[in-house]
Amino acid sequence: MKILLKSLMWLNCALFALVTHAQIASKLQHITVSSKLVGGPVDVQIYLPFDFDVNRKEPYSTLYTTAGESRFDVLKAEVDWLSHTSFSPIPQLVIVRVPKLNFAGADKLSDQAYFALLARVLASEVEPTLIRQFNLSPFKVIEGYSSRAAIALNLLGKMPGYFQGAILSAPVWSQLPKQLKEDISDNIAKGKLTNNLYISLGSFDENRPFFAALAVSKRHQHLMLEDLSQHHYHVGAQLALRHGLQHILGAIKLQDYAQFDKSGLNGLREYHQKLEQRYGYSIDIKANQLALGQYLFAQGNITLGKNVFDELLAIMPNSVIYNLRYGQTLLNSGDTTQATLQLKRALLLATEQKNEEAKQYIEQVLSRL
Numbered sequence: 001m002k003i004l005l006k007s008l009m010w011l012n013c014a015l016f017a018l019v020t021h022a023q024i025a026s027k028l029q030h031i032t033v034s035s036k037l038v039g040g041p042v043d044v045q046i047y048l049p050f051d052f053d054v055n056r057k058e059p060y061s062t063l064y065t066t067a068g069e070s071r072f073d074v075l076k077a078e079v080d081w082l083s084h085t086s087f088s089p090i091p092q093l094v095i096v097r098v099p100k101l102n103f104a105g106a107d108k109l110s111d112q113a114y115f116a117l118l119a120r121v122l123a124s125e126v127e128p129t130l131i132r133q134f135n136l137s138p139f140k141v142i143e144g145y146s147s148r149a150a151i152a153l154n155l156l157g158k159m160p161g162y163f164q165g166a167i168l169s170a171p172v173w174s175q176l177p178k179q180l181k182e183d184i185s186d187n188i189a190k191g192k193l194t195n196n197l198y199i200s201l202g203s204f205d206e207n208r209p210f211f212a213a214l215a216v217s218k219r220h221q222h223l224m225l226e227d228l229s230q231h232h233y234h235v236g237a238q239l240a241l242r243h244g245l246q247h248i249l250g251a252i253k254l255q256d257y258a259q260f261d262k263s264g265l266n267g268l269r270e271y272h273q274k275l276e277q278r279y280g281y282s283i284d285i286k287a288n289q290l291a292l293g294q295y296l297f298a299q300g301n302i303t304l305g306k307n308v309f310d311e312l313l314a315i316m317p318n319s320v321i322y323n324l325r326y327g328q329t330l331l332n333s334g335d336t337t338q339a340t341l342q343l344k345r346a347l348l349l350a351t352e353q354k355n356e357e358a359k360q361y362i363e364q365v366l367s368r369l
Contacts, residue, residue, distance in 0.1 A: 027052065028076075033129045037121050038103045044126055045099075046134070047076050049092035050084050058284040059137035061249070062130075063093045064163070066144040066151040071237070072097065075143075078241055086287045090249040094134055098142070098151060099126070111154065111177070119158035137281040141165035141248055145237050146202065147172050156193050157183055164280065166194045167244030169237055170202025170228070173210035181210065188214060188223065195278075196222040198244035203233050222248075251275060254288045257295040264304040265311060268292055286312065290325060297333045305329075320349045320358045328365070340369055 033042045049060070067075050076095060083092045101118055109117070130136060142163045144152030149171035156166055157180055173181060187193040201211040208229070215225050224247045228236040252275060260267040268288060275283050289312050296305035309326045316322050327342035343366055350358035 031129065031133065033121075033125050035121055035125050037117060037125060038101055038106075040103050042099050042101065042121060042126065044130075045097040046130070047095035047097075048134075049094065050080065052092075052094075054133075054135045056135055059135045059281060060092060060094045061137045061139040061141065061279070063095045063245075064098055064140060064142040064152075065095060066098050066142075066148040068148065071145065074238070075241065078238065079245070082242065082245060087253070087291060089253055089255065090245050091252050091283075093141075093249075094130075094136060096126075096130065098122070098155070115151075115154040115158050119155055119162075122155070123159065123162060137279070139164045139279045139281065141167065141196070143167035143169070143241065143244065144171070145169040145240070146233075147175070150176060153180065153184055157187075160187060160192055161194070163194050165196035165248040166198070167241065167248065168197075168199045169240035169244065170200055170204070170207070170233075172204070172207060174204075174206040185210070185213065191223075196248040198224045198226070198240070198247045200226045200228045200236065200240040200243070202236050202240075203229050203231070205229075251278070252283055254291065257292050260292055260296075261299065261301065264296065264301075265289065265292070265308050268308075286316070286322075290322065294325070294329050297329050302333065318349055318353075320346055320353060320355055323349060324358070324362060331365075331369075336369060340366070343369075 027048045029046045029048065031044050031046060033044060034040075035042045052060075063079065065072065065075055079090075079093055079095060082088055082090045098118075099121075101114070101121065106114065140163050142152045142155060143166070144150070146169070149168045152166060152168060153171060153176065156163060176184075184193065188197065188199075199211070199214065201207060211225065211227070224243075226240070226243060228239055231239060254271075260271075263270070268285065272283060272285050272288070289308055293305050293308035293312065296302075296308060309322075309329070312322055313319070313326065323342060323346035327339050327346055330339035330342055343362055347359060347362045347366065349355075350362060
């Protein structure tokens with residue numbers, strides 16, 4: 001694993017040399033949904049990731065957030081940072097802020113009635129609008145922190161199974177209505193609330209009994225409970241978000257390739273079949289295939305490593321970055337002759353595609369041989 005990480009860091013400079021600032025601008029968009037349920041408009045904020053491509057073959061999973069203004073800014077930056085490269089720990093996400101319903105009489109509704117209505121608006125009006133405009137997968141995660149985790153918990157209670165994942169950071173269990181606490185605890189214990197769940201304990205001691213009860217009743221395959229009470233209130237929020245995202249989505253972006261030492265690419269394909277079963281959509285294998293090829297070379301398993309790269313380049317023969325990465329991997333393994341040929345192939349492609357940044361970078365690499 002350490003060898004792989006060193007290789008990735010060494011090759012990382014190629015990625016950043018080929019990406020311009022104009023290509024890595026995330027976008028905050030505002031859309032208005034005409035709602036029959038509330039009799040008026042519902043305003044929704046959507047945050048799109050770097051290089052968002054509505055025509056991309058692999059759709060984007062969605063993170064619904066209940067964050068307020070200041071934490072929303074931090075959350076956007078954190079998700080961007082954790083997903084902005086091919087070897088980042090999580091995939092790119094479309095972030096959706098859970099809207100607030102503003103209509104005459106909304107403030108007179110009970111919490112139960114309000115969240116029941118919000119759940120219907122999200123499921124029958126907001127999501128269909130988002131699907132029409134953006135390239136979204138069926139995998140949806142909702143997150144909430146501290147008192148705002150109550151919003152996520154209420155929606156999870158009203159919409160069991162609607163969200164495929166949830167990150168509940170330091171939820172204020174002690175302030176929840178008794179019936180909601182009982183329903184949520186029962187559904188968590190039975191694994192009915194959502195398929196992938198992360199819950200952290202924050203710095204308020206009054207929430208510890210509820211957290212401890214969940215730990216005792218844990219019978220959930222993809223439930224992670226984490227005690228972050230030793231951390232400051234603000235620090236815990238950051239750690240929980242990061243750990244929750246990696247717990248729920250980290251399987252998509254592999255970090256441990258040792259499991260494929262013998263099976264190679266066939267093993268990786270079987271792994272991706274399991275990913276599709278878990279997440280509900282086909283996940284592009286190419287990023288993991290590239291990293292697997294680099295790993296196998298680093299381990300001295302040249303035959304399997306070449307097979308991985310050969311099949312990758314058979315799919316993407318005109319990819320400058322994949323040809324470049326293969327050349328650098330060969331160079332790193334000591335095969336200067338084959339590396340030179342592969343790098344010259346990458347240079348030819350960069351020249352034909354008028355990719356000046358890639359061309360200059362590859363020429364620099366070749367000049368040092």
